[in-house]
Amino acid sequence: MDDRVIIRFNHVTKQYDNDLPVLDDVSFEMERGKFYTLLGPSGCGKTTILRLIAGFIEPTKGDIYFHGKRMNNVPANKRQVNTVFQDYALFPHLNVFENVAFGLRIKKIGKEDIERKVKEALRFVNLEGYEQRAIHEMSGGQRQRVAIARAIVNEPDVLLLDEPLSALDLKLRTEMQYELRELQRRLGITFIFVTHDQEEALAMSDEIFVLNKGKIEQRGTPKDIYDEPVNRFVADFIGESNIITGTMIDDFVVEFANQQFACIDRGFAKNERVDIVIRPEDLELTTVERGKLRVRVDSVLFRGVHYELCCYDTYGNEWLVHSTKKADIGEEIGLHFEPEAIHVMKRSGGE
């Protein structure tokens, strides 16, 4: 077995009572020292995966391995894993120093060592000098850092972060994204980060797991997932895009909106029904004559860096376009795109 693998889920299912499974036969591996993100809509099972890794709950079926050893029945307090909770879960009756020192005190580490390690952990998260503060005197962003310091001071192999940035305002959130990524590089340990914000996932991760209804829809680098979503759900979730159904006429030829287009995809059956993705930023505004598609502008929004145009073709398909050029509502325009902009996906059932 590859000794870079630190966590392995082997056909893990988690089910409460007789409800539908919260996690359904999930298998994956995670490597040492990487930044992983679990991305998915609320209720898809992200927290459940973290709680399984942390040891707060046990799988109904399947096995969880840690450094190649089966961990199913090892209690949470015996695992080399620490968690940064969504609500931070700081101890309100202890000050900042004692919160961070909590884990070390339980391990009965010497007084001087505790002092040194806590100071160091607080320096890591830029909170030197805040040792004696009470928790209620700290701002949201500072509490966040205390929670991180409290976790990393125990030198875990894996740090679990459950939507740690969701309670912060936008500016602070962007700042913390950089800091977390930087922290992970400096510590060199595995981070498993949970979010439902796709931009955050794309910006921070080495690898993203896209989850839906207790299953992993796709795993890959941010670029893979953005450029090559495997199905409609992933394409839709990972960013604004135009998803329409079409037919694969032949290798490199696809038909949608009643026209045939050259594309770079192949390996589908002849005349197979497929889903087509074209990102709004890959559509270029042009004249009706020069455009590959002819659409009517329905609404225009100014988004700062670009205009967001919502257009309809004659077959009723909606086309979202990001363009630096403006168009008038009701105007007929042409849309141009390169063959590489067309991404063809297998149809997933149900969606």
Add this chain to the structure above:
Amino acid sequence: MKFSRLYLTFIFFVLYMPIFYLIYYSFNSGGTMHHFESFTLDWYKEVFADTRLLIIVLHTMIIALLSSSLATIIGVFGAITIYYAKHRWKQTLLTLNNVLIVSPDVIIGASFLILFTIAGIQLGFTSVLLSHIAFSIPIVVLMVLPKLQEMSPTLIDAARDLGANEWNILTKVILPYITPGIFAGFFMALTYSLDDFAVTFFVTGNGFSTLSVEIYSRARQGISLSVNALSTLLFLFTLVLVVVYYVITQRASAKGGQK
């Protein structure tokens, strides 16, 4: 607004009137409660010279401190048990607890009397102590449980995540968190025990008496203003307890207030 303020003042006046009336005449040298002659501290001297009374005061204190301490310990663990109980059980336990709080003292007193008689426990110190512990436990539970419910369950997860075992979780997280509730419960139990008349009246015997029962029997025997003096002292002591309780809860809420 002005009317409601006036109304409240009136109500409180009516409520406190008898107490102040009683306190006022405890300084009366005349020996009756309708004509104030001149100021004296004789009645207080009489109270402090009465050794039997001082022993009763001592008994009352011992009963109050012992019963409220023991009730606090039992009540805290009771509250924790209710907190961890499965949903349906939780409701049942809570209801049982509340029934005990609202049921009349007379009924509790009478049933304790029957119980002690059947169990063959001699009426006196033990029976009073046991019954005080018993009626104080539900009060402690009622004061502690809200603190437990206010505590975020992820706090316990967090402690476990940091390596804490069940004992660590209890001593380093749960107990410190609910400390204000524990103190509040203790002081409530203390005042209930000090004040209690009805239950004690039923289960006391063999010469053992507490202050409330003693005041009652003296007041019945005939009017001596030393009863007034004694009541005044008891009132002042209760007032001190209330102030202490107030200060503790204020400090606690100032601490946990900003969340």
